[in-house]
Amino acid sequence: MLNVPSQSFPAPRSQQRVAAGGRSKVPLKQGRSLMDWIRLTKSGKDLTGLKGRLIEVTEEELKKHNKKDDCWVCIRGFVYNVSPYMEYHPGGEDELMRAAGSDGTELFDQVHRWVNYESMLKECLVGRMAVKPTVLKDYREEEKKVLNGMLPKSQVTETLAKEGPSYPSYDWFQTDSLVTIAIYTKQKDINLDSIIVDHQDDSFRAETIIKDHLYLIHIGLSHEVQEDFSVRVIESVGKIEIVLKKKENTSWNFLGHPLENHHSLIPRKDTGLYYRKCQLISKEDVTHDTRLFCLMLPPSTHLQVPIGQHVYLRLPITGTEIVKPYTPISGSLFSEFKEPVLPNNKYIYFLIKIYPTGLFTPELDRLQIGDFVSVSSPEGNFKISAFQELEDLFLLAAGTGFTPMVKILNYALTDIPTLRKVKLMFFNKTEDDIIWRSQLEKLAFKDKRLDVEFVLSAPTSEWNGKQGHISPALLSEFFKRNLDKSKVLVCICGPVPFTEQGIRLLHDLNFSKNEIHSFTA
Numbered sequence: 001m002l003n004v005p006s007q008s009f010p011a012p013r014s015q016q017r018v019a020a021g022g023r024s025k026v027p028l029k030q031g032r033s034l035m036d037w038i039r040l041t042k043s044g045k046d047l048t049g050l051k052g053r054l055i056e057v058t059e060e061e062l063k064k065h066n067k068k069d070d071c072w073v074c075i076r077g078f079v080y081n082v083s084p085y086m087e088y089h090p091g092g093e094d095e096l097m098r099a100a101g102s103d104g105t106e107l108f109d110q111v112h113r114w115v116n117y118e119s120m121l122k123e124c125l126v127g128r129m130a131v132k133p134t135v136l137k138d139y140r141e142e143e144k145k146v147l148n149g150m151l152p153k154s155q156v157t158e159t160l161a162k163e164g165p166s167y168p169s170y171d172w173f174q175t176d177s178l179v180t181i182a183i184y185t186k187q188k189d190i191n192l193d194s195i196i197v198d199h200q201d202d203s204f205r206a207e208t209i210i211k212d213h214l215y216l217i218h219i220g221l222s223h224e225v226q227e228d229f230s231v232r233v234i235e236s237v238g239k240i241e242i243v244l245k246k247k248e249n250t251s252w253n254f255l256g257h258p259l260e261n262h263h264s265l266i267p268r269k270d271t272g273l274y275y276r277k278c279q280l281i282s283k284e285d286v287t288h289d290t291r292l293f294c295l296m297l298p299p300s301t302h303l304q305v306p307i308g309q310h311v312y313l314r315l316p317i318t319g320t321e322i323v324k325p326y327t328p329i330s331g332s333l334f335s336e337f338k339e340p341v342l343p344n345n346k347y348i349y350f351l352i353k354i355y356p357t358g359l360f361t362p363e364l365d366r367l368q369i370g371d372f373v374s375v376s377s378p379e380g381n382f383k384i385s386a387f388q389e390l391e392d393l394f395l396l397a398a399g400t401g402f403t404p405m406v407k408i409l410n411y412a413l414t415d416i417p418t419l420r421k422v423k424l425m426f427f428n429k430t431e432d433d434i435i436w437r438s439q440l441e442k443l444a445f446k447d448k449r450l451d452v453e454f455v456l457s458a459p460t461s462e463w464n465g466k467q468g469h470i471s472p473a474l475l476s477e478f479f480k481r482n483l484d485k486s487k488v489l490v491c492i493c494g495p496v497p498f499t500e501q502g503i504r505l506l507h508d509l510n511f512s513k514n515e516i517h518s519f520t521a
Contacts, residue, residue: 029087034359037088038320041123047084048126055127062129066101068093072126074103075117079126109269116314119321167265168208168215176249179225183217185210185238189385192233192345195240196377197302198276199225203259205274206242207377215265219256223248227299268379275314275374276301278348280367286351288432290400291365293350294331295373303375304345307407308382308491308519311348314374317363324360325379326350327519329406333439348375351435353400382517387412391420391486394479396470396502398427398494402435404519408491413447420482423451427470427494429458453478470498475505493519 041047057072057079065072071083073096086093099107108117166186173180183195187210196207202224208215226245233240246252278295286292297303305311305328314323331349354361367373382404387393393412395405405424412422428434434454444450455466455474466474481488490511492502499518506516 028090032088037085038318042319047123048081050126054125056130057127058130063101068097071096071100073099074129075105075108077129079129080121080124081126082124084124116321116323165210165213168210170217172255174252177246179244179246179252181206181217181242183208183240185240187238188235190233190238190240191235192231193304193306195231195233195302197229197231197242198274199300208240212268213265214268214271216261218259218262220259221256222254223250223252231302273312273376275376277372278375280369280371280373281347282369286435290351290353290435293352295348295375297346297348303377305348305378307384307411308404309378309380311378312376315360315363317359322360326352327403329403330410333406333409333436333443351400351403386489386517387416389418389487390416390489391418392481392488393419393422394488394490395424396490396492397424398498399433401494402426404493405491413450419449421449423478425453425455425474425478427455427457430456431459431463470502470505472505472508476509479509488515490516491519492516
């Protein structure tokens with residue numbers, strides 16, 4: 001599959017991994033790093049073989065270019081000559097060749113749909129796939145039909161699988177000063193985490209997560225509204241209300257006109273990522289090489305990242321947009337933590353390890369307070385329903401693999417009434433590497449249901465705690481059920497070898513597949 005040049009998440013030695021997907025990395029030759037690739041794309045060398053011309057590519061022509069020294073790949077209708085990139089691909093040439101001479105969109109999406117391939121491969125662009133001409137729809141009549149929030153059934157996206165959720169609907173109503181958009185999801189497991197709202201100028205978009213699908217309302221509003229708005233969810237009936245404030249107290253004749261993919265319900269895996277610019281509010285040291293970043297959402301955005309899910313951060317670096325996934329955390333392990341200025345849910349926090357020789361994290365670390373970072377909508381397959389009637393929660397983390405455990409700890413100790421015990425085994429190299437050690441110790445002292453065990457692989461002679469690497473002896477001693485039939489969940493996150501070894505050992509200790517969740521997406 002096409003793996004455009006981007007470091008693994010978030011860096012080769014990092015513990016905070018999101019998508020390993022079973023791929024193996026191939027050692028690259030010297031001079032074939034991501035930075036080397038970016039330099040090559042900026043060198044002015046003709047990487048397409050077409051001397052700057054863009055062409056229309058037929059399916060027949062695409063199929064001809066299926067060799068390592070002549071390899072064209074199509075991604076979302078655009079064709080790229082990836083032959084120059086063969087030696088820079090961390091997954092090896094064979095992975096790229098799986099899509100040679102064909103449409104590689106599906107293969108690409110399986111591993112990193114989030115990568116900004118348009119930026120990374122722009123110098124390799126051959127042209128567009130040739131398509132049959134289509135008749136453009138006249139949306140002037142559609143503007144009137146949007147008045148009651150319902151497009152004709154013929155306009156409804158046909159990608160919804162028969163076994164998927166019921167098709168949502170929406171409506172709108174107004175007062176002199178307000179416009180309320182009501183979304184009827186026909187689901188009862190909807191909450192404020194399920195809805196993401198962004199509006200800028202006259203563009204309004206609301207993404208509603210419904211099981212494994214995304215319902216999108218995307219409208220060019222007929223009149224201007226103020227930046228701030230409110231969102232209300234009536235969970236018992238699955239209704240969402242978004243209340244916008246009019247800039248002028250005039251009556252609207254219609255809500256607006258439909259924009260791209262409006263009123264569509266499609267699988268989340270098939271949707272593109274939407275980004276909004278967030279402002280860096282604060283940055284503080286947590287360990288010698290890990291920082292706590294606080295980003296502020298725009299006032300025109302409502303976004304709450306669900307427990308166990310991640311987002312993507314995007315930065316322009318040497319003229320190329322680099323994207324990395326990270327798991328947001330709570331600002332603290334304690335519920336009494338106060339946000340800096342604005343109400344809750346206007347800030348997103350990240351614990352990020354800085355790699356001095358890396359490409360992305362040094363650039364992130366150089367940002368000044370007030371600078372902006374693009375943040376995507378959330379992704380992930382962790383379901384909060386895994387906590388229902390939970391009695392024992394076991395957490396295995398290594399390094400910055402601790403990040404998904406922060407929100408899990410916050411939620412577990414405050415919102416699971418059946419919970420009897422939480423055990424965290426936290427692996428690090430040295431004492432200086434332990435993230436939030438003091439907070440963890442205070443939390444364990446405050447809540448007797450929590451046990452924390454620190455394990456170091458390279459301790460000093462003064463260390464009195466556990467030491468070594470993940471092993472059967474360490475796990476069997478620490479992770480014991482309260483009762484033989486108690487409901488248990490084990491969460492694990494760290495470097496890929498750590499996670500894979502941990503899963504094998506947990507199975508050996510008779511934890512079932514359904515009792516284990518690994519944060520490897």
